[in-house]
Amino acid sequence: MYSRLVAVAAAVLAFGCASSRSSAPGTALANASAAVPAPPRDPSALRYAPTAVRYLIEQSNHTVQEVMGQSIPADQNTRQVLSVAVTSAGNDLALALTIDSLEVSGTAGNDAGPLGAARGQTFRVVLAPSGLVSSVTPPDTSNAAFRQIAAGLREFLPRLPAAPITAGQTWIDTVSRTNSGELTVTVNSVREHRVVGWEDRDGTRSLHITTTSNYTLRGSGQAQGQSMELSGGGQTVRDMFVSRTGVFLGGVDSDSSLVNANVVSMGMVVPVRQNSRSTITRLP
Numbered sequence: 001m002y003s004r005l006v007a008v009a010a011a012v013l014a015f016g017c018a019s020s021r022s023s024a025p026g027t028a029l030a031n032a033s034a035a036v037p038a039p040p041r042d043p044s045a046l047r048y049a050p051t052a053v054r055y056l057i058e059q060s061n062h063t064v065q066e067v068m069g070q071s072i073p074a075d076q077n078t079r080q081v082l083s084v085a086v087t088s089a090g091n092d093l094a095l096a097l098t099i100d101s102l103e104v105s106g107t108a109g110n111d112a113g114p115l116g117a118a119r120g121q122t123f124r125v126v127l128a129p130s131g132l133v134s135s136v137t138p139p140d141t142s143n144a145a146f147r148q149i150a151a152g153l154r155e156f157l158p159r160l161p162a163a164p165i166t167a168g169q170t171w172i173d174t175v176s177r178t179n180s181g182e183l184t185v186t187v188n189s190v191r192e193h194r195v196v197g198w199e200d201r202d203g204t205r206s207l208h209i210t211t212t213s214n215y216t217l218r219g220s221g222q223a224q225g226q227s228m229e230l231s232g233g234g235q236t237v238r239d240m241f242v243s244r245t246g247v248f249l250g251g252v253d254s255d256s257s258l259v260n261a262n263v264v265s266m267g268m269v270v271p272v273r274q275n276s277r278s279t280i281t282r283l284p
Helices: 113-118 144-153
Strands: 051-067 070-089 092-105 122-127 133-137 170-180 183-201 204-223 226-243 248-263 268-282
Touching: 092 113, 113 144, 122 144, 133 144, 144 170, 183 226, 204 248, 226 268
Parallel strands: none
Antiparallel strands: 051 070, 051 268, 070 092, 092 122, 122 133, 170 183, 183 204, 204 226, 226 248, 248 268
């Protein structure tokens, strides 16, 4: 919370003296107290509100595979612009998220691959004003790449704390997700959310929320014609900001993981280490 500032002018009183022969009327000059309007208090409750906004999302990934005693590094950078329209849907909110542009670069290649088909596509999300997602619908449910994007959009908006909001407030939830594509992968996460407090971000009063997620994953399927099993886990740390009027302002998240890929037909286990960092910036 920030303190209220109130400035009050002092009253000035002047009076005359009475003469021995006659008395002059007293004169008084008083300035009424003048108060400078105090800034509004930080709200004790926060919920997402209807809006229309665009975001720039920049992500860098560094991956190292250990194959037969050799370390094989690869880097990939993605840059995309996302338009988001938030409207009321009864007691919930409906989000229409359109991928306006998508660029890929790095040593891992400049081809967006199957994800490139998402350019110009709109994904739809239904969520509570607290940020709890009830459904995500890709434009084509048969497209594995679209389903992958839809799974990530579940975590796009940070969860908001229950009222009353206080700095240091924490809560924990668990999430289990299964994503299907060439490989079917189940991720189990334990997430701790913490309210850092109210801050000024880019000239806007906003709530700073940090989330630390520890997760494990297991999966199996066919990749490039090879039967494969995955096991491992990692940690994600997110620092996100939401304005006092319920608009997501962006933030930063970083992720580190170690996944063992067991190529069953070859009897070979390939450790894969990955570090990634994403920055979400609200565009004017």
